[in-house]
Amino acid sequence: MGTDTLPAVDLDRITALAAELRELLGEAAVSDEDAALERVSVDGSTLSPVIMQKLPLGRAQLVVYPTDAEGIAVAVGAAVRHGVPITPRGKGTGNYGQAIPMAGGLVIDTSKARSIVEVGDGYLIADAGAPMIQIEQAANRTGQQVLMFPSTVQSTVGGFVSGGSGGTGSIKHGMLTSIVGGYVRSLDVVHAEPDARLIHLEAEQAHNYLHNYGVTGIIARVEVALEPQQPWSAFYASFDDFHDAFELIRPMAALEPTPRLVSADLPTLADALPNDEALPAGKASLRVILDESTIEAATRLVEQAGGTVEAVRPGLQNTMKLSMVSYNHPIEWLQKAYPGVYFHVEVGGDALVDRIDEVHEIYPGAMLHLEAMAQGTPGGMLAAPYTGEADLLAGFDRMRAIDVGFHNPHQWFVDYEPERSVELAKSTDPQGLLNPGKLVEPDVDTGRKR
Ligand SMILES: Cc1cc2nc3c(=O)[nH]c(=O)nc-3n(C[C@H](O)[C@H](O)[C@H](O)COP(=O)(O)OP(=O)(O)OC[C@H]3O[C@@H](n4cnc5c(N)ncnc54)[C@H](O)[C@@H]3O)c2cc1C
Incomplete structure (x- = not known):
């Protein structure tokens, strides 16, 4: 186990909890089999080369699968009575280690409580x-x-x-x-x-x-x-020069009714996505989920910028497909195409478009995956070949210098208003049993524990 791992729970308590949970929720709702424990002890943290080097960060000793909200409450009560730490889990796709049971104990896998x-x-x-x-x-x-x-x-x-x-x-x-x-x-x-x-x-x-x-x-x-x-369509456009695709992020996001998603990628990132004739090789890609009433206006924007509309596909299945290649997904596909090479940092702000060439100089070989975030503000992920955590952190000063907002995703601590959670947990979790290891004061600059 890594050095950040907390001590596991003694086996007697786990055995007693397992017996009580079987009694309360049924034999099929509880498992202590190796394969099940292994499965619920990992999450999407393999996306981070920094965390990868620290794995394993913890291992479940017992897993319970409640089938409804009431069953979740039953499982929590039983674990508290036995003084066993509880790590909640959904699908386990979260970045970066937040669903890993760092103190062992019980994982409550909620994926069967799906009504x-x-x-x-x-x-x-x-x-x-x-x-x-x-x-x-x-x-x-x-x-x-x-x-x-x-x-x-x-x-x-x-x-x-x-x-x-x-x-x-x-x-x-x-x-x-x-x-x-x-x-x-x-x-x-x-x-x-x-x-x-x-x-x-x-x-x-x-x-x-x-x-x-x-x-x-x-x-x-x-x-x-x-x-x-709304009647949504998946809209794909391609460009010879990625600057033209990036420049369209804000005008696309300003269409009325507002698009649901606007994403853009450099050719290397777009080429790593699953094969699709709407993603021609070697071209920058702009992808939009838009209301069908704005298709004409979006087409005009693309043509004025020298791009080509590759496809417009209506309906939920097509728009879901486009959602599934947005946000962190291009980075995940890039890592599949070039195993062990890339890390990424979450970035935001107008500088991503206005000073894109300087943004690409933050790390050697860096590439931006761009999204329109709230009110159309550019945001996304900056991916670059990984050369060590020190180099990754050094890039933050360069980001500050050119007004790029950033969030270091290579850490598992609660970093959204942690003081508020610390205060509330004093009354809602007095024994510190809920997802231990995650509620510590992080250093906002480095994302590391203080
Ligand atoms: C390729 C990729 C793309 C992603 N894209 C996005 C994106 O577009 N937007 C985004 O917001 N996130 C994104 N994520 C992060 C993550 O996938 C999402 O936040 C997802 O919704 C988490 O849901 P989950 O069921 O997988 O949760 P899990 O990973 O199982 O859990 C996430 C965290 O919540 C806790 N938790 C789980 N269930 C409960 C519960 N019932 N009560 C209390 N705590 C609980 C877990 O302990 C863990 O700390 C992405 C991740 C990857 C790997």
Whole structure:
């Protein structure tokens, strides 16, 4: 185990907890088999060469699979009574190590608690393990859509609101934590108490449980806001010069109605994506999920910039496909094409377009994957060949010098208002059993533990 790993729990307590969970939730809901424990002890952190070198960071000793929100509360209560640490888990796609059980103990895998409980006018209630794509499909059946979903469309709603930040829909609606009460309307959470139960929290209070990896409470049920469904199409354009594609990020994002997604890539990144005739080899790519009423205006923008419209494909299946090659995905595909070569840093700000050539000089061999983020502000990932953590950190000063905002993703600590989570966890998790190892004070500059 790596040096950051915490001591595991003694076996007697694990055995006693396993027996109680089998009693409470049934034989099939509990496993201590090696393959199951291995599977729930890793997440998407293989995307980070920095964290890769520190793996394994922890290993589950027991896993439970509740099938509904109430079962999640039962599992939490049992673990607390036995003093066993609890790491919640959705689909395990999160970056970067946040779902790794660093103190061993129990992993609550919510992926079988996937019911859509209710869909009404402007809202949808689902158990924490419901996949985001299933939520969007359920909303569409009532003529509605979710405001936003991540590019990992198979990930769970509980995992997204606990570990994610934004995605398709963010241009109009912003990022998860910036829209208090607007995305997550309410939550049913479970605190680390021996008689754990579902606690219903509305908007502002629910906000204290977002993007903090379950350290203040396990999310068992989520109510998300819905809006009227729109006729979306997947729009692909190509360019000889990537500057022309990047220049279009802001005008595309300014179309009305607002597009759901605008992504752009250099030829090397676009070539690494799954084969598609709408992604011609050697060309920069611009991809937009747009309302069908804006197809003409988008086409004009592309042609005026000297680009070619490669395809316009309507419908959910096509737009989901485009979501699934946005945000971190081009980096993941780049790593598949060039194993062991690239790392990335999350970046943002107008400088990404206005000073792109300087941005590419931040690291030798750097390439930007660009997205339109909230209100069309450019954001994305800067990928470059990995030459060590010291070189990676040294790039941050160069970013500050040219007004590039950045977030170091190569760490697993709660970094969204951690003070707030520390304060709340004193009452909701007095024994420190919830996702241990994640709630420490990070250094905002380096992302390392202070
Ligand atoms: C290639 C790639 C692309 C990605 N693109 C995006 C993107 O576009 N937007 C984005 O926001 N993220 C993105 N991510 C990160 C991640 O995939 C998403 O945030 C995803 O929604 C997480 O959901 P999950 O079910 O996989 O959660 P997990 O990875 O299982 O969990 C995420 C975190 O939340 C905790 N957690 C899980 N369930 C609960 C619960 N019920 N209660 C409390 N805590 C819980 C876990 O312990 C962990 O700390 C990407 C990751 C990869 C690898």
